[in-house]
Amino acid sequence: MSAQADSTGAAGRWWRHVVVGVGVLPLLLAIALVTFSLLSPHFLTGQNLLNVARQSTFLAMVAMGQMLALLTGGFDLSVGKTLAITSVVGALAMASASAAWPNATGLAIAVGMLAGVGAGTLVGIVNGIGVALFDVSPFMMTLGTASISFGIALTLTSGVPVYGMPDTFGNIFGFGQFLDVPTPVYATALLYVILYFVLSWTPMGRYFYAIGGNVKASILSGINTRLHLFMAYVLCGLMAAIAGILLTARLETGEANIGASMPLDSIAACVIGGVSLRGGVGRLGSVVLGAVFIGLIQNGMDLARIESYLQEVVIGVLLILAVIADQLRHRLLLRLKD
Amino acid sequence: MPSQAAGSEIASAAEDAAEAAPLLQAVALSKHFPGVVALDAVDFDLRAGEVHVLFGENGAGKSTLIQTLAGVHWPTGGAIRFRGEPVELESVHHARLLGISAVFQEFSLVPQLTVEENLFLGAEITRRGVLDKRELHRRSQAILDRLGFPLNPRQRVQYLSRAEQQMTEIAKAFRADPAVLILDEPTASLTERETDRLFSLIEQIKRQGVGIVYISHRMNENRRIGDRITVLRDGRRVATLPMSEADDERLLQLMTGRVITQIFPKIRHAPGAELLALEGVKTANKIVNGVSLTVRRGEIVGLAGLVGCGKSEVGRACFGLEALASGRIRFDGAEVTGAKPGQMLDRGLFYLPPDRREEGLVMVRNVRENIALIGLARPPLARLGILDRAAERRMARSLTERLNLQPRNTERDVQYFSGGNQQKVMLAKGLVRGIKLFIFDEPTVGVDVGTRVAIYEFIRDLCEDGAGVLLISSDLPEILHLTHRTYVMYRGAVHKELRGAEITQDAVLAHFFERVAA
Numbered sequence: 017m018s019a020q021a022d023s024t025g026a027a028g029r030w031w032r033h034v035v036v037g038v039g040v041l042p043l044l045l046a047i048a049l050v051t052f053s054l055l056s057p058h059f060l061t062g063q064n065l066l067n068v069a070r071q072s073t074f075l076a077m078v079a080m081g082q083m084l085a086l087l088t089g090g091f092d093l094s095v096g097k098t099l100a101i102t103s104v105v106g107a108l109a110m111a112s113a114s115a116a117w118p119n120a121t122g123l124a125i126a127v128g129m130l131a132g133v134g135a136g137t138l139v140g141i142v143n144g145i146g147v148a149l150f151d152v153s154p155f156m157m158t159l160g161t162a163s164i165s166f167g168i169a170l171t172l173t174s175g176v177p178v179y180g181m182p183d184t185f186g187n188i189f190g191f192g193q194f195l196d197v198p199t200p201v202y203a204t205a206l207l208y209v210i211l212y213f214v215l216s217w218t219p220m221g222r223y224f225y226a227i228g229g230n231v232k233a234s235i236l237s238g239i240n241t242r243l244h245l246f247m248a249y250v251l252c253g254l255m256a257a258i259a260g261i262l263l264t265a266r267l268e269t270g271e272a273n274i275g276a277s278m279p280l281d282s283i284a285a286c287v288i289g290g291v292s293l294r295g296g297v298g299r300l301g302s303v304v305l306g307a308v309f310i311g312l313i314q315n316g317m318d319l320a321r322i323e324s325y326l327q328e329v330v331i332g333v334l335l336i337l338a339v340i341a342d343q344l345r346h347r348l349l350l351r352l353k354d
Numbered sequence: 355m356p357s358q359a360a361g362s363e364i365a366s367a368a369e370d371a372a373e374a375a376p377l378l379q380a381v382a383l384s385k386h387f388p389g390v391v392a393l394d395a396v397d398f399d400l401r402a403g404e405v406h407v408l409f410g411e412n413g414a415g416k417s418t419l420i421q422t423l424a425g426v427h428w429p430t431g432g433a434i435r436f437r438g439e440p441v442e443l444e445s446v447h448h449a450r451l452l453g454i455s456a457v458f459q460e461f462s463l464v465p466q467l468t469v470e471e472n473l474f475l476g477a478e479i480t481r482r483g484v485l486d487k488r489e490l491h492r493r494s495q496a497i498l499d500r501l502g503f504p505l506n507p508r509q510r511v512q513y514l515s516r517a518e519q520q521m522t523e524i525a526k527a528f529r530a531d532p533a534v535l536i537l538d539e540p541t542a543s544l545t546e547r548e549t550d551r552l553f554s555l556i557e558q559i560k561r562q563g564v565g566i567v568y569i570s571h572r573m574n575e576n577r578r579i580g581d582r583i584t585v586l587r588d589g590r591r592v593a594t595l596p597m598s599e600a601d602d603e604r605l606l607q608l609m610t611g612r613v614i615t616q617i618f619p620k621i622r623h624a625p626g627a628e629l630l631a632l633e634g635v636k637t638a639n640k641i642v643n644g645v646s647l648t649v650r651r652g653e654i655v656g657l658a659g660l661v662g663c664g665k666s667e668v669g670r671a672c673f674g675l676e677a678l679a680s681g682r683i684r685f686d687g688a689e690v691t692g693a694k695p696g697q698m699l700d701r702g703l704f705y706l707p708p709d710r711r712e713e714g715l716v717m718v719r720n721v722r723e724n725i726a727l728i729g730l731a732r733p734p735l736a737r738l739g740i741l742d743r744a745a746e747r748r749m750a751r752s753l754t755e756r757l758n759l760q761p762r763n764t765e766r767d768v769q770y771f772s773g774g775n776q777q778k779v780m781l782a783k784g785l786v787r788g789i790k791l792f793i794f795d796e797p798t799v800g801v802d803v804g805t806r807v808a809i810y811e812f813i814r815d816l817c818e819d820g821a822g823v824l825l826i827s828s829d830l831p832e833i834l835h836l837t838h839r840t841y842v843m844y845r846g847a848v849h850k851e852l853r854g855a856e857i858t859q860d861a862v863l864a865h866f867f868e869r870v871a872a
Contacts, residue, residue, distance in 0.1 A: 216741075217740055217741050217743070218736075218739055218740060218741060219730040219731040219736055219739070219741065222723065222726075222727070222730055222741070223730070225716070225719060225723070226716050226719065226723070226727050229716035229717065229718045229719050230713065230715065230716040230717065232712065232713035233713050233714055233715055233716050233724075233727075234716070234727070235675075235695055235713075236673075236675075236695055236705065236707060236713055236714070237695075237699075237727045237728040237783070238694075238695050238696035238697075238698075238699040238700070238728060239696065239727070240696060292718070294718075296716060296718045296719065297718050
């Protein structure tokens with residue numbers, strides 16, 4: 017034991033502190049960048065990296081919401097179906113509004129977006145009520161609402177994509193660009209700033225961390241733990257809903273079949289970004305990086321012509337590796353404590 | 355030291371004396387936790403067929419000693435010998451296989467399983483790889499019959515009372531015939547009759563040559579069944595003597611023998627207006643059964659009693675953590691019965707829980723955030739819902755300086771601090787808000803003497819600045835030297851109120867134990 021420790025020496029100790037301090041993400045990012053630039057000459061171009069950014073935005077938004085649930089020591093498996101119901105309800109509302117008032121396109125877009133985001137947020141509200149008020153485990157609660165939302169989305173559309181939204185909607189929110197940067201990227205940046213403010217500069221953000229770290233200590237500190245648990249799920253639903261409506265603009269149709277991989281991908285982005293599954297620990301910036309990392313992997317695999325079924329395998333493997341790394345890191349933390 | 359004392363009771367005394375090696379022996383056993391020396395080169399020996407009582411204050415090292423002997427902890431120094439051979443106990447399971455069985459205060463039962471499934475957990479009876487449930491039931495019933503415990507082996511443990519769970523835990527130790535049985539406060543939740551039954555059983559297995567290590571705060575029990583007694587203090591062995599030579603005075607002197615005058619500060623008593631008043635409070639869980647008491651400004655009121663007497667629950671009830679069945683609580687002139695912790699903090703009552711890790715601190719967050727947590731939503735830490743992080747840093751820095759936190763790093767996670775320094779972080783939380791009354795529940799559990807002194811001085815300053823303090827403590831010297839008035843509790847009710855000079859060891863102890871109560 018001691019001989020081993022000696023042979024690793026100072027470098028080993030430094031390395032351990034890096035892993036404990038910043039997590040495994042920078043390492044993974046570096047490996048991915050090197051690997052894919054070797055595999056494809058198109059990978060490290062400005063245009064492609066902008067593609068990566070755009071493709072990662074929806075995941076980044078959902079992952080930021082997911083992070084709130086994870087911070088409180090829970091998680092949200094309904095984020096994917098939240099996207100679906102947002103898309104369907106938003107598209108249906110927008111299509112009928114635009115049919116009713118053909119001359120008021122702006123109004124129709126606003127009505128549709130509000131309806132969609134409202135429907136998605138409602139999923140979060142129901143999750144919050146179940147988890148915070150009735151102490152249902154987040155696992156069952158969000159799995160249940162996922163099934164409910166998906167069922168409603170399918171019933172509303174009979175499984176057929178919803179058309180009839182004004183073109184302006186897609187042109188602005190899906191394909192719009194300003195200074196060569198797509199609209200969804202701006203939206204993500206805005207949401208990042210708002211959420212950063214909430215997490216770092218308001219009592220509510222601090223309470224999310226405290227509740228996940230030790231709910232009993234939080235109660236003894238006079239915190240309304242149920243209210244803040246509720247808020248975490250509502251905000252998570254809201255973030256997923258915003259991602260859903262922007263994705264709808266991009267697709268130009270309302271789809272019940274979107275977002276299937278979101279629960280896994282968003283949790284993976286958080287865990288890779290160093291968010292603890294035990295609650296109480298995590299940084300917003302790292303979560304966004306985690307989402308970008310997953311986007312980078314998918315983009316790189318596309319360029320390297322790895323077929324999409326196999327890509328699923330890779331993402332699954334990465335998630336498991338990230339969790340293992342998280343566990344090892346936790347053990348290392350305990351050892352450093354002694 | 356041949357074992358001749360026990361000779362008169364045992365038929366084969368000559369054989370016994372010839373067998374020089376004790377059944378179980380600790381040689382210079384040490385156990386260090388980060389920042390704490392829990393055991394410091396303790397020698398201890400247990401002979402076959404004796405009951406050896408371990409005695410000492412909370413934090414003296416009794417629990418650590420038995421946990422090390424039972425395979426829970428690895429010793430950091432010294433050795434354990436079993437039947438004369440050195441052994442390295444890898445786990446509780448390993449110790450149990452050797453014949454060392456322990457019943458701890460914290461239960462190791464799976465609530466969702468039945469009594470019989472718990473009894474044989476980890477040692478299931480199988481026939482060709484399939485559970486033999488009939489045999490399991492038969493043997494469980496046999497163990498329970500032998501112990502005389504009126505339990506249904508097919509009952510789920512979660513539906514049992516605490517006393518019944520305690521019986522299940524004891525029965526578990528009797529699953530395989532143990533050579534050494536370690537009992538930590540086994541009678542804490544048993545009735546007199548169940549206790550009698552347990553004691554006759556102890557007599558019975560004693561005659562069979564089983565060695566028993568027994569921990570209890572109840573002196574009459576120790577006297578009734580003990581053969582020898584070892585007193586621990588601050589992780590060291592102070593003395594081992596035959597029970598017959600151990601009178602109360604001698605034991606208490608050994609137990610508390612340090613220079614108490616240096617540890618406990620003198621605290622001015624200037625009682626002011628009444629802050630807290632309880633009238634006939636009964637909790638919904640029936641642990642507190644009719645408590646009335648008052649605390650005024652500028653005084654320290656003690657709440658003493660045995661473990662499990664309900665004193666801790668009284669403090670929790672005041673802070674809104676226990677539902678009340680009946681009774682009223684008044685605080686600072688207002689009715690607060692049924693108020694929540696947040697509301698109590700707003701009114702100026704602070705509760706310091708006994709278990710830092712469990713409900714005191716957010717271990718994965720830093721000192722600054724932990725301290726600020728209690729007052730985050732209001733000035734000076736927040737204005738219009740936005741945190742003033744500079745004010746937060748200033749507050750954390752000044753409070754940790756006042757409490758002399760070591761190391762003085764407010765950005766370090768609380769989990770990396772020693773127990774004593776974690777305790778200081780909890781105390782600092784009490785200074786964030788304008789608190790009028792502090793309820794301290796075992797404020798010095800598991801902290802070293804230096805921190806103890808700091809905590810006592812902290813309490814003195816609070817009191818002399820006009821705050822009221824309710825000090826809930828199982829540490830007798832703390833009650834004797836710090837409090838101006840003390841309520842002694844027994845089985846959920848206040849048994850006696852003592853004032854000033856009346857608060858003596860004898861007076862408090864008299865109401866602690868049943869002997870005078872009868």
